[in-house]
Amino acid sequence: MMYPLVRELAVDGVPVTVTCRVLKIARQPYYRWLAQPVTGSELGEAYRANALFDAHRDDPEFGYRFLVDEARDAGESMAERTAWRICSDMGWWSAFGKPKRGKAKNPGPPVHDDLCAVVDKHGVIRHEFKADGPNELWIGDITEHRTGEGKLYVCAFKDVYSNRIVGYSIDSRMKSRLAVAALNTAVARRGDVAGCIVHTDRGSQGGFNWSSQHLVVEVFSGSSSAGSRSGGSSEVEVAGSSEVPAECRGGVLGADRCGAVA
Known part of the structure; x- marks a missing residue:
């Protein structure tokens, strides 16, 4: 924008008419800008950007589709296209999103071995969810429901052997604590679940995006949390604990995305 330069030159004694003629800009828009440097639309855009930034910082x-819902809850309504434009201009992308340009790479393999994968007679790898007893294999997922008061998210874990829901949680926001609370509930209800395999998809629910299977081995302390690809300090500490069964070491549930054990 050339208008601040015109104002500075005017303070130094250069006539506005001469400056505008040299810069090939009209004087009327400059005087309108001088009377109101920040327009109402620009101020509204700034408020929307602040709401999106706060939501992006928290999650x-x-x-941008989830960020626009958070911004609306904060009192800044906008269209999804507007949210996309602001997030694109400011570079606020999902932490788990794939790059749109350049040499995009496919996501790597899960941290733990896929214990449910089998190879059929045609050489195709597929999953078989079978269990010979309770607390051997749990599967979990998150579903979204629209209500009159907003979106509602439900995370549930089911025991493959009994086909019963062993733990669930409900929240108005899809954060890692939703999956952590459901898994904690299942562990508290079932008691001794050492060696149980928890299978989830590679969705956007916090740390579960990094690994599709986990071994529940933190039951000696009554806690569990979402997986971590980097294998932080909490994961190493639990994996090396003498209280963890030997067959379960190395496949633990680590810290959530904030690095704190739930």
């Missing part, structure tokens, strides 16, 4: 795994 860096959210894309």
Whole structure:
């Protein structure tokens, strides 16, 4: 924008008419800008950007579609296209999003071995969810429901052997604590679940994006949390604990995305 330069030159004694003629800009828009440097639309855009930034700071795994819902809850309504434009201009992308340009790479393999994968007679790898007893294999997922008061998210874990829901949680926001609370509930209800395999998809629910299977081995302390690809300090500490069964070491549930054990 050339208008601040015109104002500075005017303070130094250069006539506005001469400056505008040299810069090939009209004087009327300059005088309108001088009377109101920040327009109402620009101020509204700034408020929307602040609301999106606050939501992105709290939930860096959210894309613009989820950020616009958070901004609306904060009192700044806008269209999804507007949210996309602001996030694109400011570079606020989901922490788990794939790059749109350049040499995009496919996501790597899960941290733990896929214990449910089998190879059929045609050489195709597929999953078989079978269990010979309770607390051997749990599967979990998150579903979204629209209500009159907003979106509602439900995370549930089911025992493959009994086909019963062993733990669930409900929240108005899809954060890692939703999956952590459901898994904690299942562990508290079932008691001794050492060696149980928890299978989830590679969705956007916090740390579960990094690994599709986990071994529940933190039951000696009554706690569990979402997985971590980097294998932080909490994961190493639990994996090396003498209280963890030997067959379960190395496949633990680590810290959530904030690095704190739930």
